Amino acid sequence: MPFRFVAKATPKSIPLTPVTAGSLAGWLKTAEARTARWVRDSGFKADAGTVCLVPDADGGLERVLFGAGESAQPGGGLWDLAPLPPLLPKGRYYLDADLAPEAATRAATGWALAHYRFDKFKEKTVFKAELVWPEGADQAEVTRLAEATGLARDLINRPANDLGPAELAEAAAELAKRYKAKVAVTEGEALLAENYPMVHAVGRAADRAPRLIDIRWGKKNHPKVTIVGKGVIFDSGGLDLKPASAMLMMKKDMGGSAQALALAQLVMDAKLPVRLRVLVPAVENAVSGNAFRPMDILSSRKGLTVEVGNTDAEGRLVLADALTEADSEAPEMILDFSTLTGAARVALGTEVPALFANDDALAADLLEAGEEVEDHLWRLPLHQPYKAMLKSPNADLSSTGSGGYAGAITAALFLEHFVSPKTRWAHVDLMAWNLKARPGRPEGGEAMGVRAFYKMLRKRYG
Template structure:
């Protein structure tokens, strides 16, 4: 019974009736007078997310009324408030809905059953939903599993999820789907020419590493995912204030997204040759940590002056992107909790999308709207590259002005990707700042389901 979704109705299954505010009066007019009186007496107005529990003449629950936004399209989160609100029992949607609507209803329900209970007991949802007719069960289960993986990783604190443990999770995922796995650790990074990953992570007791696995038929189109895996970010010698460190366990949120997305791709058996690269580090203060104004030579050969040790994410990504680009993949995507500037521009729920390919950007935005997993494109504004200039190196890792921070970070990364490679970069929060139906406060998968749909549409199942 994964995600409290069950195969069939049984005796005592309670129907759920979705209603809009506009459609409530018509429904009441056709209902039993006692039921209509009850609904009116409780003040139910069928506002989105509002619930009315209807008893039978013996006091048992006989029906659930659920307020929804529109009758034309079931929203992903329409049913997400129910698993934690309904009493134990089996429920079924009693209206005919299209297969796509059925899939969204089931997925919203499944996502709402998530609990992060590694460290404390949490009440599990006891309500069960009969699979809505026509729902794509495979997609629901793989999207829910990918989301749960991403959420679990982000929610786990750094004392239990450092570079070592992140590599073990990736290794387990690779083993599950028979992918080829390797990892470079510590000074192996220098021997294999990944100097920026080594520089950022060398100050930590848990050595930096580059996680790498490949899956799929080598003859299929190459799709490569790169995820920032900074398992904790103190800011380094440009130390964050204590308040700025409180959520820094989530600074590996980019790696969580690519591992969740990789799980979805492999589970679905998409016809791609998938590669996943995760530079995993802790950015710590120590006698061996990198310093402001250091100059580091990257894998690509470009030199970078360290304007700020707290701009470390782009440093670990640049070596991984250079390696990914060397294979000339059909599609290269990277995810990172990279800048506060992206959050200022778009808020915490909407990841910023940068791409050197209009087709990729357009497809991703359309899929984001379809999947209710939106992204919003910001420009790779070439004139701002001048803000990355420095007198003694090829690049600075920070902009020279306190403006356009998300754009200059993306432009920095663009230096490590060939113009002919279809590339997109996601700058995301990876965190829900408050509880909402199906989206608990804490780690979150963002731009993951939409990326899956884009890849599926481009390369087929």
């Protein structure tokens, strides 16, 4: 993903001047009469995301005014610069604003994210405007955030015929190789031999074998942080088949694994002093003669038996085996990401991931970090009385439970059975997809919660 940054301004560089609806009138009073007249006559109101191209006396481009969000430092918001790359003519630009380093980094990150396009299967989009690095911006951090976001978006946007369990494992191996991490993959029937029975059960119906991806990085004496991501590369619903309309976006059902790998990339690239482990159960939920069935009773890695309430609730099954393995090493924390329930989207919409945590301090840190980096989360409760809904007359647990209410909560409570109460655990139920395009956030796969989790880890271990 080319971010179109340059190191230095030149005499011909064009200023990008942030103004807001509230500050425009004051700015016009200080501008040259010719410039003020042009801006007024153009009808520019400084609405966020709009621009006014101001010509010089010779007909060239003298300045660009752009509408910034209302903030203490206009131009320093994460998405202030994001609308500009497709709107600017070819040229070299610099941000005409005095920003604190954190604000400069935010602004540059938004500029970088705006250059993302998923164009693997079509002609590439090339923006022609270049931005001089804003003074004080942390260039390494901007690049790190943009590349990790691009990784998550790319993985989610790839169609299932291009990204199966094997290709997801290859992407994980490439990431591991880049940072000299170790990776192991347990595939097919070996999942049974290694005691991952629910990962195998969910994925066995597909022609492409299921697998568990396991990445390890960092020094052994550092605090253990384990990330788990749901990697259902396509979810047909299994024998409880989804209708066609509900299947259209199901290539994104591996969105949890994309978040996990993106967060891992951020941790490794920043060289955070943690002992990192990443676990991704990668499967396709397909239909065939050996598909698992409603009311089947499955064994789990933990030893609990699970009665299948619906084969379209498969993500929690593969996550349960992965969480059991994650918990076996007693890490300092387990962080998991998954596109788990439609109920979370009904409760919070598509843009705000649901956060569950068994540790109040961890939850508070994540919510605070999300606010700081404009990557918002909303905490839902692990309401213990609802565990009664997960009772089964035939097995230790029902995978879906009864009642039809609180689906996101009961799914999180199901997962909680596979994590020790002594282990700090945070679970994110997310959309991983932008339903509509916004500046810096094109329609399609999205990293959600990744920057918030990374910020939390940086504050704890950086």
